[in-house]
Structure formats: structure tokens, C-alpha cells
Amino acid sequence: MPRTKEKRKIIHEPSTHEIFVCLSQMPSYSKLLLANKPNKPYAKFLSWLIEIDFNRDKNEKTSIKKLAADFKTDTPKATKWIKDIYNDIFELNNESPALFQNGGIKVILYMKHHDSSYLFYTAMPVVPREFETLIFPFAKGIIGLDRFWVKKVDHSFEGEEVEITVWLEAGFANKYREFALDKALFQGWIGLMDVFDKYSFELDKELNNIYRN
Numbered sequence: 001m002p003r004t005k006e007k008r009k010i011i012h013e014p015s016t017h018e019i020f021v022c023l024s025q026m027p028s029y030s031k032l033l034l035a036n037k038p039n040k041p042y043a044k045f046l047s048w049l050i051e052i053d054f055n056r057d058k059n060e061k062t063s064i065k066k067l068a069a070d071f072k073t074d075t076p077k078a079t080k081w082i083k084d085i086y087n088d089i090f091e092l093n094n095e096s097p098a099l100f101q102n103g104g105i106k107v108i109l110y111m112k113h114h115d116s117s118y119l120f121y122t123a124m125p126v127v128p129r130e131f132e133t134l135i136f137p138f139a140k141g142i143i144g145l146d147r148f149w150v151k152k153v154d155h156s157f158e159g160e161e162v163e164i165t166v167w168l169e170a171g172f173a174n175k176y177r178e179f180a181l182d183k184a185l186f187q188g189w190i191g192l193m194d195v196f197d198k199y200s201f202e203l204d205k206e207l208n209n210i211y212r213n
Contacts, residue, residue, distance in 0.1 A: 012144030024054035113170030
């Protein structure tokens with residue numbers, strides 16, 4: 001039998017500058033990382049970035065090369081540190097969710113775009129509702145987009161605590177598209193596994209064909 005061709009995954013690969021912008025959007029996360037992981041190789045560099053507020057007062061685009069020169073280090077090292085800082089914030093978030101869940105309702109954001117997905121523990125003043133928009137610039141480096149819409153909200157009891165998971169899809173909500181997909185699933189025109197195995201743009205093509213005929 002011929003071997004089934006493996007599907008190419010669509011995974012976001014951010015530039016160093018994109019990651020730096022994400023860090024600059026939420027300096028409080030970097031402060032948490034520095035306070036809880038003070039012995040990391042990039043600790044002095046991160047402390048300096050916090051001190052200069054990630055150059056947020058400057059209008060021009062921050063050059064990683066110039067940033068490294070100002071700190072008196074080489075560009076490859078600064079590049080590695082910036083990526084490590086970003087990845088370690090997500091790691092700390094998963095290790096110690098409580099650090100990120102102060103001052104609001106505790107929620108878990110499950111973000112997805114094609115094959116890029118991640119979860120992030122945070123707190124919000126209210127729980128977002130289905131089809132509402134959530135803009136989260138910090139996630140752009142790992143997901144590829146910073147604009148999401150709420151696909152569903154799950155509430156589950158964990159002992160005496162209620163765990164709230166907000167399922168987010170990157171991009172813009174389209175209620176008509178979601179209703180058309182639900183109808184296609186109900187009628188059996190599209191299989192449930194198609195929803196899991198296919199990208200949204202592939203499903204959109206199928207839906208257009210179904211409702212056009």
C-alpha cells in the first residue's frame with residue numbers, strides 16, 4: 001500500500017523582535033520571572049530590560065543588535081536570552097499558576113491557531129462569553145496572532161474549586177460560519193473527526209461546497 005503523506009504542520013515561528021515586543025507588552029510577567037527565577041543566566045539582562053522599561057518610551061523599532069551593544073554583550077547571546085525569557089514565563093505560568101491569578105476570577109486560556117496552541121493561567125474581572133473578542137498581545141509570539149474569539153467556556157469542579165477554561169480561536173468570530181458548521185455536523189455532511197483533523201480554512205472550503213450545492 002502507498003504510504004500516506006504526512007500533513008505539514010502549520011506552526012508559528014516568531015522572530016526575536018516579535019518576542020521582544022510581546023515581553024514589552026507585559027513587563028509584569030518579566031518581573032514575576034525575575035523574582036522567582038533570580039539565578040537564570042539572563043537575570044542581569046532581564047533586570048536591565050525592566051529598568052529601561054523595554055525601551056517602550058522610544059518611538060523607533062528596537063534593534064536587537066543595538067540592545068545587545070547597549071548592554072555590552074553580543075547579539076547571539078541577547079537573542080538567546082530574549083527567547084529563553086519568553087519561554088520561561090510560559091513555563092513559570094504552568095508551574096505556579098497562582099502567581100498570575102491575582103485580582104480577579106481565575107481562568108485558563110486555551111489559545112489555538114492552526115497547529116500552534118498553548119494554555120495560560122490568568123485572572124480576569126469577568127468571564128468572557130461565547131463569541132466575545134479577547135486581545136492578548138503577549139501570546140502573539142507563541143500563537144502568531146494576538147486577537148482571539150471565545151469558542152466555548154467550560155466550568156468544572158476540582159474538589160471545592162471551580163476551574164474555568166476559556167477556549168480561544170485566533171482571528172475573528174463568524175457566528176454564521178459556526179452555525180453552518182453545527183448544522184453540517186448534525187446532518188452528517190461533515191464528520192466530527194474532520195473538525196479535529198482539518199484546519200479551519202479547509203473546513204471553510206468544505207462548508208462553501210456543501211451550501212453552494
